[in-house]
Each structure stands twice: as structure tokens, then as C-alpha cells.
Amino acid sequence: MSVQRILPLLLAVLFSVTSFASAQTTPDKAVSIGPRITTGNFQAVQIAIPAFELKAGASNGGLEPAFFQKVIYNDLEFFSDFKRVENQALVEQTQRHDMASNQAKDFIDYAEWQRIGAAFVLKGEYAVDASGRLQLEVRLFNLTTGERAFGFQYTPLPVSEKRMMAHQISDDIVKAVFNQPGIASTQIVFVASAANPRVKELYVMDADGDNLRQLTRDNSLAATPCWGMNGTEVYYTSYKDTNPDLWGIQIATRKTWVISRFAGLNYTADWSAANKRIALTLGKDGNSEIYTMDRNGNTATMKRLTRNACIDSSPCWNPAGTQMVFTSDRTGTPQIWAMDADGNNARKLTYGGNYNDAAVWSPKGDQIAYVGRDGQFDVHVMNVDGTNDFKLTSNQRNNEDPTYAPDSKHFVFSSNRTGSYEIFIMDDKGNNVHQLTKMNGNAQSPSWSPLFR
Structure with missing residues (x-):
């Protein structure tokens, strides 16, 4: 992010997100997170993040689909009790299974994702418009409750702010699951x-x-x-x-x-x-x-x-x-x-x-x-x-x-x-x-x- 921008103002814009009509917004208390796995000295919650999908017919603006996946995985493992599902090939395979089964954005085969060990799944779509602004939609699914934890459409920002937008998604996940403020945007x-x-x-x-x-x-x-x-x-x-x-x-x-x-x-x-x-x-x-x-x-x-x-x-x-x-x-x-x-x-x-x-x-x-x-x-x-x-x-x-x-x-x-x-x-x-x-x-x-x- 350019130091010529005022960070809090940028974040104020970034926090202006649209919650999809059918989505559950951030809860007042931590949601049911299901089983944890032992990793190191603590019990971790496994999350699967397939590479974000490019919206049909849209430009990627030179942005690789795996960019968001990498940043968000690192944020969640650095700063929270999440751990990525180790076999990313299985994550991508399960995502392809979902897409082949149903083209609806909200479709997810809960049983298949649970089979690979995930407690949560984050799916996202992105596009870069003609003015160079990045559009992002994300959905977080709770496999324990069989519900969508949230669905957000973020206010478009210049593609140069892609890392800050990814950090904000990480913080929204931490808030939704653990009812604690995330620190990835700090x-x-x-x-x-x-x-x-x-x-x-x-x-x-x-x-x-x-x-x-x-x-x-x-x-x-x-x-x-x-x-x-x-x-x-x-x-x-x-x-x-x-x-x-x-x-x-x-x-x-x-x-x-x-x-x-x-x-x-x-x-x-x-x-x-x-x-x-x-x-x-x-x-x-x-x-x-x-x-x-x-x-x-x-x-x-x-x-x-x-x-x-x-x-x-x-x-x-x-x-x-x-x-x-x-x-x-x-x-x-x-x-x-x-x-x-x-x-x-x-x-x-x-x-x-x-x-x-x-x-x-x-x-x-x-x-x-x-x-x-x-x-x-x-x-x-x-x-x-x-x-x-x-x-x-x-x-x-x-x-x-x-x-x-x-x-x-x-x-x-x-x-x-x-x-x-x-x-x-x-x-x-x-x-x-x-x-x-x-x-x-x-x-x-x-x-x-x-x-x-």
C-alpha cells in the first residue's frame, strides 16, 4: 500500500462490504467449529482454500488465482488457530468436483470436504475491471453446522491494494469463527x-x-x-x-x-x-x-x-x-x-x-x-x-x-x-x-x- 494513502481511510472503505442476502453475517459469539487437530503445542482448526476463481469473461489484471490463497493461508496460520489442509491437490480436486456437480456459487458438497479433513472452506471469485479496480466475493462454509458462515462482496479497490484486501478477508474469517478481531491488517x-x-x-x-x-x-x-x-x-x-x-x-x-x-x-x-x-x-x-x-x-x-x-x-x-x-x-x-x-x-x-x-x-x-x-x-x-x-x-x-x-x-x-x-x-x-x-x-x-x- 502506498504511504501516500491514509491507511485508516483505506480500511474504512475496505470494511464497507456487502453481505449477500442469504448469508449469515458475523455472529455475536463464536460459531461451532467442530473437531480440531493437534499440531505442535495447540489444537488447530483445519481450513481449505481452493484457488480463487476468475469471474466468467473477466480480466485477471495479471493477478494469479493462487495469490489470495497464499496470503490468507499464511495469515490464518501466523495469527490464529487455523491450519491449512495439507494436501492442496485434494483441495483443488474437491473444488473441481463441486463445480462439475453444480454451477451455483453456493453449492458445496459438505461430505466431500469433510472427507479431506476440512472444518471450514473458503471460496472466492475475483475480477479486475476496466479501471483497474479489484472486485472480490468470498464465501466461508462451516462444515460442522452445514451452513455458510458468511458471504461478502468487497468494495472494489485498485488492484495495487490486493494484499490489504486479502488481509481483510483473513480478519473477517477470524472474527466470524472465533469472535475475536483479526490482526492480519495491522x-x-x-x-x-x-x-x-x-x-x-x-x-x-x-x-x-x-x-x-x-x-x-x-x-x-x-x-x-x-x-x-x-x-x-x-x-x-x-x-x-x-x-x-x-x-x-x-x-x-x-x-x-x-x-x-x-x-x-x-x-x-x-x-x-x-x-x-x-x-x-x-x-x-x-x-x-x-x-x-x-x-x-x-x-x-x-x-x-x-x-x-x-x-x-x-x-x-x-x-x-x-x-x-x-x-x-x-x-x-x-x-x-x-x-x-x-x-x-x-x-x-x-x-x-x-x-x-x-x-x-x-x-x-x-x-x-x-x-x-x-x-x-x-x-x-x-x-x-x-x-x-x-x-x-x-x-x-x-x-x-x-x-x-x-x-x-x-x-x-x-x-x-x-x-x-x-x-x-x-x-x-x-x-x-x-x-x-x-x-x-x-x-x-x-x-x-x-x-x-
């Missing part, structure tokens, strides 16, 4: 160096690692990006004016503005959608202290939260905007602390390891992830009171910069397990790890976007 922002290791720019990509594009061209050092207001902005630290100042950038237009440029550090920003405020670390007082301010950097509304001679840094709000976690070495080594949003009631959460940092609150508000060093850096999760600490990574060199996906079930993080630092994702048990980037230099400090709805 984005990840991060910093990466290229030929010159002294230069780091902002990049953004789809949650599956595709559709990579460069956001900044400051020819300077960018650091610690976070998503801002409505997922349309990113706040980050840049040295482009020599001092490490906090900047904002609009994703659609690439317009930038200064949020905070006090002498010394202005970094590790975190946006609270609940409070419409940024928490950040400032070094203007001679040491690192935590402040909050609005997205325009209005000093009249700026508030200082910590006051001591030690280092306090890396704040992160809870979803309600009533508390935040942060890093402090006030008891010796850097550890994870929490405090109320007004700076009161500070309490220590971690005691193990000799360097704990970069804590983030889960979107559900029930867990905190952080990076701990005990020989190497690893990603940990714990309850919000510091109990039940669990290490998600181990024996894979350094693993840093975790942030939650909007579903609280996945993480994005950086790791040098393959040599240079790259961006990876994993589930909330530390399994299902996928490498997303292969940059020429180090890729670090990822931040997962909110849902764009």
Missing part, C-alpha cells in the same frame, strides 16, 4: 540501518513482513518508534538536528513535526489512546526522568512523574491509561517498576536478573512483557503484579524490544539469532516464531500498530 514500524551503520531510518511493513516501505529519509539516527493517535502517526527519536529530539510523523503524508526538543535526551515515547497523551523520558534535569505531554508538545500541559537522582526511563501506559510500567535503577540494577498515572504508588515488579528494561503492557491489560539479561537478553512475560514470570526466549542469542500485537496473543521483537538484528514474531508461549525481515543492516525497535478499525 502494521509494524521499526528502525533499520542500511549501507551506513550510523544511519537508521523508520520502516513500516504489514504484520506478515510483506509490503515493506521506508518512512523517513533523514540521513540520521532514528530510534524507539511508537504508534500514535488512531494509528495514523508514529512518534520517534531522531538526531537529525544533532540533539536526540522527539518527532512525530504522519504515515499518509510523511509530514513531520517536533514534539519535544529539550536539551539532552527526548526518547522512549509511548502513546495513551485513553488519555490522548505521550509518556516519555527526558534528560533535561541532569538525569533521566519520566514526563507526560500532549502530541503537540505543549509545555503548559507537561507533567513530571518521577523525581530522584537515579535513572527512570522507558515508560509504557496500561490500556486504561491509569498506570504505567517503567525502568528504574533506584535500588541498584535496572529493574521493572510500575506506578499510577500521576506518578504515585511506585512499586518494584522484578527482582531477578542484572538488567531488566523495555516493559510493555498487554492490550488486554493482564500481562507485562519485558527484556531481562542474565548472560544474554531474553523476552519475559509476567502478571501485572510481577508474579508468574516466564521466559519466552532462551539459547537464541539476544532477544529484545518486545511489543504486543493488538490481540495480546502475539509479540514482535528483534533478535540477532541469525547474525545481525532482524524482526521476528512469535505467539504468547514463545512458539510459532517467524522471521519477518532480511535487511542489509540491523533491524530493531519494532512496534505493533493498534487495530485500524
